[in-house]
Amino acid sequence: MxxxxxxxxxxxxxxxxxxxxxxxxxxxxxxxxxxxxxxxxxxxxxxxxxxxxxxxxxxxxxxxPGKEELLQEAYAALMGRMTEQAKAALVMEGASPRQRLAAFVTANLNAPIIDARVFSLWATFIGRAGADPTLARAHREGYLGFRNEVEAVVAEVLGAEQRRPDANELRHHAIAINAILDGLWVEGCLAGEMFSPGELATIGVKAIEAELGLAPEKGEDK
Amino acid sequence: MxxxxxxxxxxxxxxxxxxxxxxxxxxxxxxxxxxxxxxxxxxxxxxxxxxxxxxxxxxxxxxxPGKEELLQEAYAALMGRMTEQAKAALVMEGASPRQRLAAFVTANLNAPIIDARVFSLWATFIGRAGADPTLARAHREGYLGFRNEVEAVVAEVLGAEQRRPDANELRHHAIAINAILDGLWVEGCLAGEMFSPGELATIGVKAIEAELGLAPEKGEDK
DNA sequence: AAGCTATTTATACACTTGCACAATAAGGCT
DNA sequence: AGCCTTATTGTGCAAGTGTATAAATAGCTT
Incomplete structure (x- = not known):
């Protein structure tokens, strides 16, 4: 105009x-x-x-070259930003493994990771992963990278507790923890107003510590 | 032709x-x-x-009346079938609450609930929930219905163990368990071939029993 | 068998889409 | 200052879109 x-x-x-x-x-x-x-x-x-x-x-x-390539690059950019933000919470110096894990979980279950717009984008693109192998591969790589990060932290946490899980145990823990994070992320993005601030993080930390068989922190039991 | x-x-x-x-x-x-x-x-x-x-x-x-209404009815039909199948696993007569919970989890983490096509549909539609209030409400209702089912089973399981959780505890357990199921569902649908048959169910049952603080079954520890 | 009605086909229309390409001017270079 | 490259605009096009509506016919009723 x-x-x-x-x-x-x-x-x-x-x-x-x-x-x-x-x-x-x-x-x-x-x-x-x-x-x-x-x-x-x-x-x-x-x-x-x-x-x-x-x-x-x-x-x-x-x-x-065409619309398809633009969309693929856009999706790659989105995934890149997401995993970058998610992993950023892991770089905490001078913290115990358990504290780092809790911080990681908390960071992933609050803004800006919990975000309706990002979720909408993720769902829209991932819905085409079944038909578009390019998208499927992009997701697979992002997912595995994230899960490996989780697995590394889990190994640290358990190591600090003098526990020596075998590879399969470790893998199962990582898969379960990843699922908890994913599931709570979805719920938070889709219906954030149903949860009080920080509630999802609290639930996530407790669930993950239960999964790993960690004794509750002092004064943490309600 | x-x-x-x-x-x-x-x-x-x-x-x-x-x-x-x-x-x-x-x-x-x-x-x-x-x-x-x-x-x-x-x-x-x-x-x-x-x-x-x-x-x-x-x-x-x-x-x-138009394309939009067709899509909305299609989504409603999809959600209806999904929750119907999911809940069907709950009607087991003569089983202990804990067995029913395990059966519920197992049913939700195997075919036909774990299905790439259904996931693709879910993601495609849910991606528009942010923009389309009709879809958002349809999801909300399905989600809450499912979570209430979960909460009911959890109450039964804990009741059978002589534990009396308060309402908030119960709600948190239901949210966490729902997240575990959702997260593993997503992973299974997107990369089913990365898991051996039944592996997701095993992980899910263990994670949920850990969340509820249930002692491992006899002979269940590896 | 004939007739009626509503399901179904077929066609038309205005509009949008992705893509191709010629025309133009912005901004660095000499 | 003038030139040259190329980033950017503007226009055109064939194909496809959702919707509207007229024409046909399948299958029931009588």
């Missing part, structure tokens, strides 16, 4: 700025994620995306 | 049979779910759906 303050002569070509390549690609990917989150894959047309990014639709083809 | 054995005269109008209303609606809903599972919401056009159902596109409008 033409700005009333700057009445544009008719047929004037739209002014534009040249952005750096990396910047433009990021903007387009962000606009894609926004569009998908808001209107689903179906509503994310090239024109919608371009409008959101402040460019015209034709430009997209200058940066991406 | 015309059958070679019955060469059709040109411009012959397609033959058809009148099915009962209920039957047709079901066929259309099934065709919708198939289309969505295979090509996603975007690829599920009225013509695709009609083709799958063996009718022409125009007929859909005779049974549904």
């Amino acid at each position: 033409p700005d009333a303050a700057h009445p544009a002569p008719m047929n004037e070509r739209r002014k534009f700025r040249r952005e750096g390549e990396e910047r433009r690609r990021q903007d387009l990917i962000d606009a894609t994620l926004d569009s998908v989150a808001e209107h689903g894959l179906e509503g994310a047309s090239l024109r919608t995306i371009a409008l959101r990014a402040g460019v015209t639709a034709g430009l997209i083809r200058h940066y991406f | 015309p059958d070679a054995a019955h060469p059709a005269p040109m411009n012959e109008r397609r033959k058809f049979r009148r099915e009962g209303e209920e039957r047709r609606r079901q066929d259309l809903i099934d065709a919708t779910l198939d289309s969505v599972a295979e090509h996603g919401l975007e690829g599920a056009s009225l013509r695709t759906i009609a083709l799958r159902a063996g009718v022409t596109a125009g007929l859909i409008r005779h049974y549904f």
Whole structure:
């Protein structure tokens, strides 16, 4: 819509700025994620995306071979940010393994990881994993990477308690803990207002400590 | 495509049979779910759906006001079948509460509940829950119903052990157990071949018994 | 057998979609 | 200052979309 303050002569070509390549690609990917989150894959047309990014639709083809590639890159970017945030909570210096585990769980069950928009994106993309092997592989890698992180922390925690679980035990613990985190994440994203702040984290920490057979902390029993 | 054995005269109008209303609606809903599972919401056009159902596109409008209503009914049907199957495992006569819980968990972590197609459908629809309040409410109801079932079984199990949890404790247990089931369900659906048969159920039963603080069964420790 | 009715097909329409490509101008280089 | 590259716009197109509606016919009623 033409700005009333700057009445544009008719047929004037739209002014534009040249952005750096990396910047433009990021903007387009962000606009894609926004569009998908808001209107689903179906509503994310090239024109919608371009409008959101402040460019015209034709430009997209200058940066991406086609729509499919744009979507795949957008999904990869989303997964990258998610796992990055999730793992960031693990780098705590000078904390006991058990404290690190609790911090990890708490971080994963609060904002910004618990987020309806991110969940919507995840679900929309993952729903196509069955049909699109590219998406399926991207998920698999993200999942396994995350689970390996979990498994490493679990090994540390149990090691600090003088317990020596075998490989299979360790794997089962990691799978179960991962499931607890995933499940609570889904519930929190879908119905966050049903839980008081921090409640999901409390539930998660307790469930995971129970899974690992850790004695309750002093004063932690209600 | 015309059958070679019955060469059709040109411009012959397609033959058809009148099915009962209920039957047709079901066929259309099934065709919708198939289309969505295979090509996603975007690829599920009225013509695709009609083709799958063996009718022409125009007929859909005779049974549904528009595409959106068809999708909503399809989602409702999907949720209905899922929760119905899930709860069915609970009706075991003459079993101890603990056995019933274990059977419930096992049933929910094996086929046909663990199913890539159903998961794909669930994810695709739930991804739109953020934007579509109708879908969000449908999910909420299904989720709460399921969680209440879980809570009831938990109360029975703990009651049989002479334990009297308060309401909040009970709620937390139900949320945690629900998360374990959801999380393992997701993992199983997305990467079923990474787990040996029955492995997810084993992990789930152990994790849930740990959550409830139940002593391991005799001979159950590895 | 004839007629009725509502299920079903078929066609039309306005609109959107992804993609192709020519035209243009922004901004660095000399 | 002028030029050259290429990022960006704008237009066009064929295919597909949901919806509206007219035409046909399957199967029941009488």
